[in-house]
Amino acid sequence: MKNALRVRRSENFADWYQEVIREADMAENSGVRGCMVIKPWGWAIWEGFQAKLDRLIKETGHDNCYFPIFIPVELFEKEASHVEGFAKEMAVVTHHRLVNKNGKLVPDGELESPLVVRPTSETIIGEAMARWIKSYRDLPLKINQWANVVRWEMRTRIFLRTSEFLWQEGHTAHATREEAIEETRQMLDVYRQVVEGSMRIPVIAGEKSPGERFPGADETHTIEAMMQDGRALQAGTSHFLGQNFAKAANIQYQDRDGGLSYAYTTSWGASTRLIGALIMTHSDDDGLRLPPKMAPAHVVIVPILRDEAGRDEVILAAEALAKRLRAQRYDDEPVRVKVDLRDDSGANKRWAWIKKGVPLVVEIGPRDVAAGTVAFVRRDAIGTKRSASLDEFVAKIGDELNELDQKLHDDALAYRKANMVEGLANYADLVEHFEKKGGTGFVVGKYSGDPMIDAKLGEIGLTIRCLPHEQSGSEGQCLVTGAPATVDAIYAKAY
C-alpha cells in the first residue's frame, strides 16, 4: 500500500520528520536564523499541553508570574559554572536604537552594559528571590513562568533544537535540603504524568550523570524517551540547585532561631521540544498520529457533497452528528469535533486530516444520511474504513478514543522494549553495538561514576541518558571503565 508521505521513517528519519511537520502544517522555518513559526495546528497542540501542565503546576501549589526577557551580563557573571554552561550561545543586545543611514538601518545608542536575551532565568529570578525572602515564613516560595527563551544554535531542527523556543520554567526556594529535593522529584513526576499519561510517550525517570547536569545544579533529574530511530530525547528536567544559586544571589532567610541561612533552590522546565518528541514517538509513514488527549480535534466530519442534490441534508446531518458528539465527554472535557466544509474533494480532505493525526475521520454522504450511518477510519488503522449507525458511533466514541490512546502507548512501549539492549560486557562491546546497529537504541549497563566517563562517551557521540531511579541493585563492571560498579545507566545517542 502506498503511504501518504513521500519519505518513509525507515529510509530517512530526519527527512521523514520534516515531512510529517510540513504535511500536518504544524510549523515551519522562518526567515530568521534558527527561529521557527509555529502554525495553528502545531500551536493548538502546544496549547493543549500547556493547559494540562499548567493545571498540575497550580495544583502542586505554584503561582505563575513573569520575569524580564533581558538579563544583565553582570548577573550572569555571579554563578561560575552557570556562566560556563550558557555563555557560549546567547543573543546579546548591545544597542537600543536603529538609525537610518542612506536607507540602511544601523544600530545606534550603545548600552553601557550589554543585556542577554534569557537562555533560562535562574539568575534574574534568584535576584528577585533575594529581595522577597526575608524569613522562614516566606518559604517555600514556589513560582513558575511560561516564556520564550533563546539559546543561539548553529544547527537547528524544528521543535527539537531552535534558537528561540517556548517553555515553562519553575523556580522554587526552600528552607531545607530535603524539601528542595522532594520538590525536584515531585515536579519530575508531574512531567511524567503529562508526558506519559496524556502524550502517551513512555519515559524512564532518572538522574543525570555529572557531565550531563544543568550548569550550576547539584542534581539534575530527567525523563528520557526513545524516538522511533532509537535515539533518546530528554522530555523534561528538574534540577536540585543546592545552595549554589542562593549563594550567588544571596538568597538568605532568618530561621526560627533567628540565625541567617541560605535557601535551597530548584528549577525545572519543559519546552516546545516535547512537540518534536510527540511527533517522533507516534507518527507513521502516513503522517502525524495524535494521542487523543493531545488532539485539537478528536473527530473531523467530512460531508461528501458530490452534487447539489442532497447537499443541505448532508451538511445538516454532519452538524447534527457534531452536536451529539460534543455532548459526549472524553478526558474530562467535551469531545472536540470539526466539520470540514472547505471547498475540496472528500478524499483530499480525508487525507489532510489523516496527515494531521486526527484520531477519527468520519465521512457522511447522501446514502449515509438515508441509512442513518457513518463511515469512518481510526488513525491507527486507516486501511480499514468502518461503518456504524449514528447511535452506535456516538455511543462508542469514548471507547474508540480510549482504544487508540492505549494502542499508541502500547506501540511506543513495544518499540522501546525491542530496542533496549542488556548484557554487553565492556566498552568494546558498547562501541561495536552502536556501530553495528547504526547508533540506535538504549543500552542498559553499569556505570562506575568515574568523572572521565561523560567526556569519553562524547568522543563517540554517546551520552549517559540517566541513572534510572529504578535500579536493579546487581553488581557488575562499568561499561566504560571496567571498574566494579552497581549503578545501572542508560547509554544512548540523543537529540
Next chain:
Amino acid sequence: MKNALRVRRSENFADWYQEVIREADMAENSGVRGCMVIKPWGWAIWEGFQAKLDRLIKETGHDNCYFPIFIPVELFEKEASHVEGFAKEMAVVTHHRLVNKNGKLVPDGELESPLVVRPTSETIIGEAMARWIKSYRDLPLKINQWANVVRWEMRTRIFLRTSEFLWQEGHTAHATREEAIEETRQMLDVYRQVVEGSMRIPVIAGEKSPGERFPGADETHTIEAMMQDGRALQAGTSHFLGQNFAKAANIQYQDRDGGLSYAYTTSWGASTRLIGALIMTHSDDDGLRLPPKMAPAHVVIVPILRDEAGRDEVILAAEALAKRLRAQRYDDEPVRVKVDLRDDSGANKRWAWIKKGVPLVVEIGPRDVAAGTVAFVRRDAIGTKRSASLDEFVAKIGDELNELDQKLHDDALAYRKANMVEGLANYADLVEHFEKKGGTGFVVGKYSGDPMIDAKLGEIGLTIRCLPHEQSGSEGQCLVTGAPATVDAIYAKAY
C-alpha cells in the same frame, strides 16, 4: 477615617498608583532598565484577562500561532512609515555569544546583520502571509499571537509604559477592503466587550486622527478610557492597514478571475497596559478594587483563631463555607474562594485582601460558628461590616458580586461624565481649560482635519484621543484652527 494607603489619589496620583501596585503585591520594577516583574497577583489578573479575550478571538474565527521574537532589520526597511514610527526605540541584537575576558563577559560573535527584538510583528507576519497566501481560497487568513514585545523606553511606569510588555497581536488578510474594515471594527468591538463588560472600564470608541495612527496604517481605531486623574488611556487599538503592508511584503493572491491582487490587512492589539487602566479606573485610597469578573478570588475567608480552643471547628467551618460557595456560579464559572490560613492576625489579613481588591472578605470566628453566621465586608463599602447567616450569604453571593460589578462601572462612568467638558469656543479656551484645571478631563470639540493639528496640540501636551464613532452631526468651528468643522473629537492629556 484613616485609609489603608499612605498616599491619596487626590494628593499625588502617580505615587498613589505605585502604592496601589506595591500594597496589592502585583508587580515591581526589576533590576533591568524598563522591565517589570509581574508577581502572582498581577499575573493572575492578566491570566483572567487572557482567558476572556482569547475565547472571543477564537469565537470570531482566529487561530493562535507563534512567530519569531527576532526581526531582521532588512524586513523593517521595507515599509517606510513603519520604520519611521518604530526605528527609534528598539532592542538590537548584534552578537550571539559572550566570552570571558579577565572575569568580565563581553560580546563576541558579531552577527552579519543585526536583529531587532520585535516591537510588533506586522513585518515578519507579512512575510509569512506572502508565503502562505496564493489564491482567494486562502483568504481570509485570521491569526493571533500572545507574545512579549520590546520598545525601548526612557521613562517607564509599571504596566503603563515598560520596555518589555506582553500583549496579543492579531493579524489578518482579506480579499476586499470592505471585509478588512469590517474585521478592524469587529475586533475593536471585541476589545470593548472585554474592557467594558468584564473590566468594567467605560470606553469611547472612535478613530484616531492621522497624527495618532499606527505607523503604516490607513486607519487606526481605538477605545479610550478616562483614568481617575482625568487623563486618557488607550485601552485597545485596531488598525486597517490597507494594502501598505501587503505591498511591502508582497502579499498577493490570485482572484476568482485569475488576476493577481494585493490583499488588505489588519492588525489589532491589547496589552498589559490594560492592567494599569484597571488599577487607575477603579482603585481608591484603600488600594486596588477588582471588578468581580477580573478577581482571581471572589471571596477570601479569614478564620479568626484567637486561641487554640475552637480552632479546628473554625477552620472546618471556613472550609465548609468555601466548598458551598465554590458550588455556586458567577460569570459562567464556579465562584473563586480562598481560605487564608497564614500565620498572621485577622486584621492584618483582612487589610491585606482589601488592598488586593478582593470583592468580599469574610471573617469566621468561634462565635460565628456557634451562631451559624459570617461577618463580611464588600470592597466598595469596607467601612460597613455586615453579618449574615451562612445560608443567606451563600444564597446571595451572586447578587453581592453583581451589585459590586455594577457599582464599579457606575462609579467610573459617573467620574467620566463629571469630567467631560463641552462648549469651549476656541483654542484659547482649550489652552486655558487645561491650564486652569491642571490638565485633566476630556474636552469634546470640533475637529477640521487640518494636518497641522496633531503637531500643534503636541506642543501643549494634548492629543486628540479619537473621533468618536458616535458623532453628533452638528456644525461648529474647529477648536484648534477655528475653521468650520462637523467632526466631533475628544481632546485630552494621555498616558
